[in-house]
Amino acid sequence: MEDLASKIIELGLEKGASYVDVRIEKGNNGKITVSNGKLEKTSFGFESGVGITVLFNGAWGFSSTSSLEWSKLSKSMVSALKTAKIISKKIKEENKASLADTPTIKGKDEYLGREKLINISLEEKISLTLDLDKVMEKFDGRIKNATVNYLEGYGEKFFMNNEGTEIKVLGSRCYLSMQAVAVENGKVQSYRSNAANKGGFDGLKEHDLENKALETAEKAIVLLKAKPAPSGKYTALIDPELIGVFVHEALGHALEADSIVSGESILANKLNKKICAEEVNVVDDSTLNWWGSEKFDDEGTPTEKRVVIKNGVLKNYLLNRETASKLNLKPNGSARAMNYSYKPIVRMSNTYLVKGTYSLEEVLNEIKEGIYVKGSRGGQVDTATGTFQFNAQEAYKIEKGQITTPLLDVSLSGLTLETLNKVEAICKDFKLNVGFCGKNSQLVPVGDGGPHVKVSEVVIGGRKQKIKGFLR
Amino acid sequence: MNTFDFLELAVKEAEKMGASEAEAFREEVDSLEVKFEKLTIKETKRSFVAGLGLRVTVDKHIGFAYTSQLSKKKILETVDKALKIAKLKPKDPNWISLPQPKKYRKVKDVFDAEINNMELEQLIDPTLTLIQSMKINKKIVSGSGGISVSKWEKLILNSYGLQGNDKGTSIFASAFSISSDNEETGTGMDFATSTRFKNINFEEIGKNSSETALKQLGKKKIETFVGDIVFHPFAFADLLQQILAPELYGDNVFKKKTPFYSKLNQKISTKNFTLIDNGLYPAGLGSSSFDDEGTPTQETVLLEKGVLKGFLYDNYWAGREKVESTGNASRSYSGEPSISFSNLIVKPGNKNLTGILSEIEEGIYVISLIGTHTANIPSGNFSVASYMPFKIEEGEIMYPIKQAMISSDTSTLLSKIDEVGKDLKVVGGVVTPPIKVKNVAVSA
Numbered sequence: 001m002e003d004l005a006s007k008i009i010e011l012g013l014e015k016g017a018s019y020v021d022v023r024i025e026k027g028n029n030g031k032i033t034v035s036n037g038k039l040e041k042t043s044f045g046f047e048s049g050v051g052i053t054v055l056f057n058g059a060w061g062f063s064s065t066s067s068l069e070w071s072k073l074s075k076s077m078v079s080a081l082k083t084a085k086i087i088s089k090k091i092k093e094e095n096k097a098s099l100a101d102t103p104t105i106k107g108k109d110e111y112l113g114r115e116k117l118i119n120i121s122l123e124e125k126i127s128l129t130l131d132l133d134k135v136m137e138k139f140d141g142r143i144k145n146a147t148v149n150y151l152e153g154y155g156e157k158f159f160m161n162n163e164g165t166e167i168k169v170l171g172s173r174c175y176l177s178m179q180a181v182a183v184e185n186g187k188v189q190s191y192r193s194n195a196a197n198k199g200g201f202d203g204l205k206e207h208d209l210e211n212k213a214l215e216t217a218e219k220a221i222v223l224l225k226a227k228p229a230p231s232g233k234y235t236a237l238i239d240p241e242l243i244g245v246f247v248h249e250a251l252g253h254a255l256e257a258d259s260i261v262s263g264e265s266i267l268a269n270k271l272n273k274k275i276c277a278e279e280v281n282v283v284d285d286s287t288l289n290w291w292g293s294e295k296f297d298d299e300g301t302p303t304e305k306r307v308v309i310k311n312g313v314l315k316n317y318l319l320n321r322e323t324a325s326k327l328n329l330k331p332n333g334s335a336r337a338m339n340y341s342y343k344p345i346v347r348m349s350n351t352y353l354v355k356g357t358y359s360l361e362e363v364l365n366e367i368k369e370g371i372y373v374k375g376s377r378g379g380q381v382d383t384a385t386g387t388f389q390f391n392a393q394e395a396y397k398i399e400k401g402q403i404t405t406p407l408l409d410v411s412l413s414g415l416t417l418e419t420l421n422k423v424e425a426i427c428k429d430f431k432l433n434v435g436f437c438g439k440n441s442q443l444v445p446v447g448d449g450g451p452h453v454k455v456s457e458v459v460i461g462g463r464k465q466k467i468k469g470f471l472r
Numbered sequence: 473m474n475t476f477d478f479l480e481l482a483v484k485e486a487e488k489m490g491a492s493e494a495e496a497f498r499e500e501v502d503s504l505e506v507k508f509e510k511l512t513i514k515e516t517k518r519s520f521v522a523g524l525g526l527r528v529t530v531d532k533h534i535g536f537a538y539t540s541q542l543s544k545k546k547i548l549e550t551v552d553k554a555l556k557i558a559k560l561k562p563k564d565p566n567w568i569s570l571p572q573p574k575k576y577r578k579v580k581d582v583f584d585a586e587i588n589n590m591e592l593e594q595l596i597d598p599t600l601t602l603i604q605s606m607k608i609n610k611k612i613v614s615g616s617g618g619i620s621v622s623k624w625e626k627l628i629l630n631s632y633g634l635q636g637n638d639k640g641t642s643i644f645a646s647a648f649s650i651s652s653d654n655e656e657t658g659t660g661m662d663f664a665t666s667t668r669f670k671n672i673n674f675e676e677i678g679k680n681s682s683e684t685a686l687k688q689l690g691k692k693k694i695e696t697f698v699g700d701i702v703f704h705p706f707a708f709a710d711l712l713q714q715i716l717a718p719e720l721y722g723d724n725v726f727k728k729k730t731p732f733y734s735k736l737n738q739k740i741s742t743k744n745f746t747l748i749d750n751g752l753y754p755a756g757l758g759s760s761s762f763d764d765e766g767t768p769t770q771e772t773v774l775l776e777k778g779v780l781k782g783f784l785y786d787n788y789w790a791g792r793e794k795v796e797s798t799g800n801a802s803r804s805y806s807g808e809p810s811i812s813f814s815n816l817i818v819k820p821g822n823k824n825l826t827g828i829l830s831e832i833e834e835g836i837y838v839i840s841l842i843g844t845h846t847a848n849i850p851s852g853n854f855s856v857a858s859y860m861p862f863k864i865e866e867g868e869i870m871y872p873i874k875q876a877m878i879s880s881d882t883s884t885l886l887s888k889i890d891e892v893g894k895d896l897k898v899v900g901g902v903v904t905p906p907i908k909v910k911n912v913a914v915s916a
Contacts, residue, residue, distance in 0.1 A: 043536045044557065045525070061516050084515075091514075126560060188851045262509045411855030415874070461855035
């Protein structure tokens with residue numbers, strides 16, 4: 001791979017590129033789907049390809065191909081450079097791209113775990129998914145459907161640029177998601193949970209999967225009793241899973257420096273300014289031993305623990321080399337690509353709200369009426385206006401400090417900065433979650449989390465109208 | 473060896489090694505893209521993705537494997553892997569067979585020679601035109617977007633002599649505008665998709681996007697209310713493809729993972745609403761002569777005047793339900809087929825947008841939605857944020873709104889469709905006019 005990469009780089013420099021990097025990937029991906037005790041889908045395969053990035057006089061060119069043949073690759077390089085040359089004439093000087101310095105390194109990383117995925121038989125992977133499916137199905141007669149998905153990927157990534165950086169990563173990840181659907185009297189409810197590991201099969205099994213499956217089925221059953229949720233503004237107690245989604249969606253995306261540079265973030269020009277309550281501290285940490293971490297980003301920069309909000313003050317953005325250069329900051333290893341066929345863009349790793357000092361009991365006790373929102377079915381944000389939406393998996397009424405009636409399909413929406421200023425109490429518990437984040441059609445593994453948090457007012461979108469005072 | 477030879481090698485080799493049936497599927501996608509940001513051209517991208525997927529059955533045990541590399545060695549490895557997986561999988565007594573060969577019909581206007589022969593640099597001038605057309609006012613402070621074109625080709629071959637080869641093209645052009653005035657930010661967007669380059673009006677996309685961004689300045693807060701919602705085709709297409717379409721897929725019907733599993737031939741919407749899936753729709757982005765397992769595509773009526781008339785099937789789930797496949801198998805080379813819509817077409821009504829708005833006392837007009845992917849498919853419940861919403865009062869769009877959430881479920885929403893507009897818009901694989909829905913909870 002080294003030889004192929006250097007050959008491509010040589011060709012790029014020869015043709016006039018000021019910067020070239022090459023990413024070669026070879027790997028195996030697999031997927032198992034089990035539904036209602038039956039192995040539905042199993043697909044395993046091999047994928048390889050090369051992504052070539054060039055910079056010519058401030059203009060980017062990117063080209064990728066799933067072929068490893070030199071004839072295709074040299075054509076790929078020539079095409080990337082040709083268009084970069086043309087557009088470099090159309091870009092205004094102030095908008096031209098340049099790269100902030102990053103150390104030249106010969107780096108290596110390996111995360112394959114103790115029980116390497118390549119050594120675990122297909123039989124064992126299948127029987128794990130089947131077992132978990134059975135646990136959910138057997139839990140209660142009202143569970144009409146149980147589905148388990150297993151995903152895995154392992155392989156090698158090789159990065160080389162013309163500055164002399166070379167990085168070889170050998171890694172694997174595996175991911176499980178479980179869904180239980182409960183049906184009673186025409187009502188259909190579902191609950192989903194997941195577990196994942198960066199590394200081997202051993203790490204996945206350590207997640208107490210059987211209990212997770214039981215819990216998934218149980219929650220789907222509880223939801224059958226849920227009542228329509230109200231609409232309007234409420235005090236909310238948000239659990240660590242949903243607060244993770246909030247921090248990721250509402251705040252994290254607005255901290256990605258590509259949106260800062262393009263003027264599409266509410267946090268542009270807010271560096272070193274107080275943007276929220278003093279109790280709020282937010283970190284994006286790619287050095288944690290967790291799902292969303294990488295030791296090097298896809299531009300060859302070592303990653304970091306990035307303190308983005310300290311005591312309510314915006315301290316840093318998530319930066320790649322280009323945005324760091326534009327904003328006169330230091331790159332912090334936030335360039336990630338889904339695979340060789342995409343140019344790396346600014347992404348999060350593991351983003352979390354730092355825990356506070358309150359106990360969950362004391363915070364709950366103070367809430368006379370409110371809504372407890374738990375778990376997440378996903379969310380989305382527009383970073384330009386800060387409008388966010390996310391959907392809770394579970395929600396309950398809080399009445400006089402007590403968690404009472406379960407509520408159906410509750411979504412929360414608001415404006416990021418307004419909501420952050422309404423954070424009233426941050427608890428001292430803490431939990432990290434796993435998931436995938438999509439941006440510009442690229443999915444990458446990310447982690448998020450935090451403690452329980454009380455927010456004085458958020459908009460809840462439910463089906464019932466708020467009629468004077470509380471929910472009826 | 474040409475590409476077809478590799479498909480033949482895979483099928484023949486699989487049969488030789490013990491497969492009762494084998495099917496090789498090849499897909500190639502070649503894309504070109506120019507992106508802009510801050511109203512200036514930013515970067516170009518070319519990508520080529522291709523691979524071969526192999527499905528085998530051994531006495532009703534089904535196996536699947538794939539490779540992105542076409543070489544004799546990789547094909548033999550893939551055959552070996554697929555057969556190994558088949559042996560591990562339990563027998564599926566419900567498996568009937570891979571599809572048998574049938575005659576295909578040609579679809580009109582899915583392949584554009586202009587896109588097929590296009591070089592990346594030819595997208596630069598249209599991108600500059602698009603950027604220029606966004607600059608309609610000093611209050612437009614930033615904007616991003618781009619133009620991408622793709623050409624695709626798919627090949628399929630199975631043990632029954634089924635053989636298919638189809639190709640097509642597409643273009644996607646988008647603009648996202650940001651306006652600013654007195655510390656307030658407004659956003660606007662527009663995009664267009666087509667199978668043909670000529671069908672795209674770049675000036676119009678840029679202008680529409682920036683006009684919306686300007687109209688989004690001066691946002692007001694509103695109170696929670698129940699009222700009428702008019703969905704722009706972007707918003708309604710999002711609801712259709714993310715939430716309603718999966719609820720009409722045969723596998724979800726079989727598994728009772730949809731609110732409509734027992735509603736065939738019942739009225740689930742109003743007489744205004746007719747929805748069709750059409751894999752042969754001329755110039756449709758989801759059109760092709762055959763689906764991704766070689767079944768001929770067709771027109772399938774899903775809802776006719778509010779009555780649920782049909783579901784969508786691939787070969788396997790059609791067999792389970794003892795019906796014919798509707799030609800809705802979809803896959804990439806790296807996965808087994810699953811059910812997906814081809815082109816969803818809403819039958820247009822009589823009124824234009826102004827006519828629809830004129831009858832509304834109080835409501836909102838929503839261009840786009842945030843969060844449709846969080847909907848609960850089995851129950852149909854969703855609660856999404858409106859994006860670029862406007863308040864409608866006494867028949868007119870009065871002012872932009874700061875925040876409004878829309879909560880309902882597909883059964884209720886369908887039963888409250890009050891007006892279907894007459895002006896169709898192509899939104900990817902969905903073709904729909906604006907839609908008015910009565911009495912929906914809007915939270916703010």
